[in-house]
Amino acid sequence: MRSFRERSLAQVGVGETAAVADVPGADPVSLRLLEMGLTPGVQVAVVAAAPLGDPLELELRGYRLSIRRREAALVTVAT
């Protein structure tokens, strides 16, 4: 069950940290995000955004990952 308070990773502000709730999609991009380690429970920090606002720089599992806001919207986070 999804809580109404659930939000996507794209809504997490720069400098904030959140825990991944899920990547619920069944599309290839969602699967790739899971494979990159964005699995339920993992702590993700939004480290920076590129100068033009997109893409985002994330830190998770001890490494840095860059995804666009469009992909970040596929990831739900717990609040």
Next chain:
Amino acid sequence: MMEPGGRGRPLTVALVGNPNTGKSTLFTALAGIPTRIGNYPGVTVEEKVGRFVHRGRDVDLVDLPGTYSLRPQSPDEQVVDDVLGGRMAGVRPPDCVVIVVDVTNLARNLFLASQTLDLGLPTVVALTLSDVATDRGIAVDADALAGRLGCPVVTVVAPTGAGIERLRDQMLAAPAGPRPPAPDISRYLAAADGSRAPAARDVIARYAWVDDVVAEVMHRSTAPRRSLAEAIDGVLTHRVWGTLAFALVMLALFTSIFRLAAPAMDLISAGMDAIAAQAESMLPEGPLRSLLVNGVLAGVGGVVVFVPQIALLFFFIALLEGCGYLSRAAFLMDRLLVGAGLSGKSFIPLLSSFACAIPGIMAARTIENRRDRLLTILVAPLMSCSARLPVYLLLCGAFVPDVAVGFSWLRLPAVVLAAMYALGVAVAAAVAWVLSRTVFRGPPQPFVMELPGWRWPQVAVMLERVREAAWSFLKNAGTLILAMSVVLWALGSYPKPVLPDDPAMSEAERQGEALRQSFLGRAGRVIEPVVKPLGWDWRLGCAALASFPAREVVLGTLGVIYNLGEVDPGEEEGASMLVRRLKAATWDGTNRKVFSLPVALSLMVFFALCAQCASTLVIIGKETGSWVWPVVTFTYMTVLAWLAAFVIYQLGMALGW
């Protein structure tokens, strides 16, 4: 049991790992310079094999493309899957797999390792970057990891060679040893959300298994602290400082391929001229001498002259890639290029194309996404390369009135010159935008890119990248470019001209007459109706045709066709003579001048957008692995160039410029 492979045939070892794990460094440390580089059949994925001898046994080390998962989503990943599964034509099923595991990024690397272990092949794990990990206060217990995975685990420090001998020993021993078991993830699968698709459940369960393994084998000796690398990262991805640093790095890259390569290119040209002069003095005048000097030697020179730029660009790319900046550059520029249907990774290939499209198109190899790569390659030749500059400079200087535009210091010729560069960029953006919404329409291309940690680049790996790029250019494209220049020489030299027996006729006049009578000259007359709407006479049409080998040739051809002989437009005297002659040129049989401002503009616009560069088309064919794309490029660019030249000429005439 028979020894796998037997004594006689080489042991095939596949090297598997995530990107940015020090895999290339490890390959070089194990096998040295690759003995075979090519493409896997049917795809443009690079095949790299290095052979070495260990304890009397030949070993073929197959360097597989870096991949995050064995569930293939890209041609690169499909190749990894096919080679490991023994389904790749021309590659023997591997006798042993070496999984490269980056200690600084243990969880994500073990995810790929767990999938690889599922294959049940003899396996050795190589732990890399443990020196960097130690600096960060991370320690991994290799023995505990070996116990958990059920296969040998060797810690290697590739740059110093530590652990390399042990790794080689383990590779040789692994095929005879016990096969590692597939990781038991059943418990984790049962715990995962049953409503999910099987593929997603598998990934979630695997990571749960990986997390348990990591908790067991990884120890943090010190609390993680803000490292120097993180401080650097903070500056280099900063909104203001990061953008400024990026501009400086790109400026350095661009000026060096533009300027540093110039002395080497001049040296090559001078050397080729000397050889040509030598050949000319040794051979009797005749078709053989002409073929050798103007066909073959000119062709060889035209090929070798690209090597300095290619080498320099790939040196810079390897440097940026080695220290981790290449993906940061893509990160910074992505938003700008997304609007045109490209991605951040297209930036460096496109920037390099302002110097020359050949290295730029080759640099598109760094774009993993096939669609983005193809789009980048197709629009790269629209960037105004250094070969267009002399054409612009000559025509701007001669036919654009030197008047101020708004400010006294802003002169019209400079504005027109800048406009030519802007035209190329604008048309490239438009073409990419249209193609990405028509021919290349499809699901949105994801941008999921690791930003690897900052580290010192490995000189051996950098030099290997440079050598590989230069060699693949010479071997693959060089021969074709050479063949094409011989064909074009023949078209410009035959049929043999019928010259009047007039001793008063100068050598320059003879050359001009010969070109006018050749196939090329005749073709110029045939296409006159096509170029007339652009304001060109048949001589200009002929010069445009003759510049197919390379744009800069157009000035030399104009010189020949206007009876000046081979003028060197770089020389003050030659250029001013050419300008005077161009200004005096009239339409055949009339007093009407050929050149005017609209004609000069239409010629410049045509050269800004046309595909008159045989080498570029050859390299597009080689890099895409298909002759469809060079044909597409040539067609669309020529059509656009003609249309734009037509519009500017007719506009100029209508407005009475």
